[in-house]
Amino acid sequence: KKQYRIAVIPGDGIGKEVMPEGLRVLETAAKKHGVSLHFDHFDFSSWDYYEKHGQMMPDDWKEKIGKHDAIYFGAVGWPAKIPDHVSLWGSLIKFRREFDQYVNLRPVRLMPGVPSPLANRKPGDIDFWVVRENTEGEYSSVGGRMFPDTDREFVTQQTVMTRTGVDRILKFAFELAQSRPKKHLTSATKSNGISITMPYWDERVEAMAKKFPGVKWDKYHIDILTANFVLHPDWFDVVVGSNLFGDILSDLGPACTGTIGIAPSGNINPEGDFPSVFEPVHGSAPDIAGQGIANPIGMIWSGAMMFEHLGEKEAGKSIVDAIERTLAERTLRTKDLGGNADTTACGKAVAEMV
């Protein structure tokens, strides 16, 4: 029987507090579904590691975690101590690029017990996926500054879209749409304003759509698309966007369902040439770190996505079901959701429901 080797990286702040609950639930679900997991723990990709070693990760980080079946990741970053471009670009974004995790996948689902900021929406009304291109696009490093410190000063930065990069994310998104009952894909564009890269994106969407005749698709400019997330969240099934547009939509979507505190994400290399990273959408939250009150659901749900990715669908589904049953009970939810459980109590509750 196959044993999955998981690299565990708690990172910074509340990452360290939610990780034990994630592992607790993973272990429980694994045992119940006859899945064998082996965890290797790493302390890098954190401020503590940086303070000791002057860098975010050891030189041989790729050897250390590059052969694992997946990476289970807490949160990284602590802006008061270390600039984002050092912490994030030295770990999270490095993983995405160097492990070619070109899909960033995030569910947007209204869960029981989570008050939605939107009026009159019930669990079941909002249930879609955001598929984000995760390696190129607006997050390029190409550009620079000219005439510094003069009135003529200017900066430029290129958005870069490659045929390879665009086609593979669109293929993933169309396949996902095809696998779902509604078979509906929405593409985020802004071709009326961003006049070179976005028309190219649209062109590739049209070409890819021809290969998926069973999928209904539409496109919206990003401005009205964000408006429609608020006004008509029930319109969506699978939404695909560039690195930046996907980033925006996958924070806005969870906000529309009440909180980004419970949202999970996968940074996925679908071919399995490299390990994929599963992490909560929330960050390290320095303001509440150390108090034991962080909501562990984002971490736990990311574990469910990891099982799904490994092909252990039953184990993954049992966790999502357990999360729904836990959130439905006020006493088992954490304070941010009007409950009175602390991080550990909430994690234990999910584990018991699995």
Next chain:
Amino acid sequence: KKQYRIAVIPGDGIGKEVMPEGLRVLETAAKKHGVSLHFDHFDFSSWDYYEKHGQMMPDDWKEKIGKHDAIYFGAVGWPAKIPDHVSLWGSLIKFRREFDQYVNLRPVRLMPGVPSPLANRKPGDIDFWVVRENTEGEYSSVGGRMFPDTDREFVTQQTVMTRTGVDRILKFAFELAQSRPKKHLTSATKSNGISITMPYWDERVEAMAKKFPGVKWDKYHIDILTANFVLHPDWFDVVVGSNLFGDILSDLGPACTGTIGIAPSGNINPEGDFPSVFEPVHGSAPDIAGQGIANPIGMIWSGAMMFEHLGEKEAGKSIVDAIERTLAERTLRTKDLGGNADTTACGKAVAEMV
């Protein structure tokens, strides 16, 4: 006594239907407040004009409307008949660039009678301005395609931010914040992902903030900022962003207050070297054009902003007050807001309330 010369351009679709109501209300308010307006009507910047002349505007469009005190604009674009890059870049975006309308200003205000998609928000809870850079940034035309129709194909497009361009929009935004009771400015960034232009934007915000010690300011990454529009719309007073971020926020903001159908906007050249354009946020809406049911409030409210810009504050305020009183009556609202008035009835109602 000064007479203001206004260029009137109804444009396409419902632009032609809401314009008469806008003019009706402008005339009524002008008479009441002793303001003298002269209207010159133009049929260009429309599909009809394009069909006849093969271009969106006459060659001498700048002479025709460049000396007016302001331009009152309906809507342009009809994607089924004419591509956006011809219609929009041939008129709307041309005005912004060639008349150096570097401020795009849009209010986000929850009005009486307009059901908000957000739970538990009342008129008064949401009341802020989005200030958008309107001439450079992500909407550049610099870039291109290489290796077409091969696997190596790629496109690039540069975001361009100039010292002049960034500083002047920030100055406008800080001044606006300083003039308001809360004196609070929020800057939209994404410096953790867009690693060259956005850190530059942040740098200029910090420099400008030093000149406005009375203004409290903060910044959010655009992803979490869109989330906060939904979760905490009461946090904001003046929000400033780049061309793209401002575009997104000024559709999302009005959506959070119920509809983009009533939102107004100003494309402003603050120095008055060129005329400014006042137009509703909504487009030409081909799907409902010709039925007489379009909501004229966005057009009318844009007229109020035009008065404000011309220095006729009393006249402007009387229109905004009249809009609020009209919207509060179900029978005077249009169908999109659950009322039963048609375009004309709604426009007449506002004119009577002025």
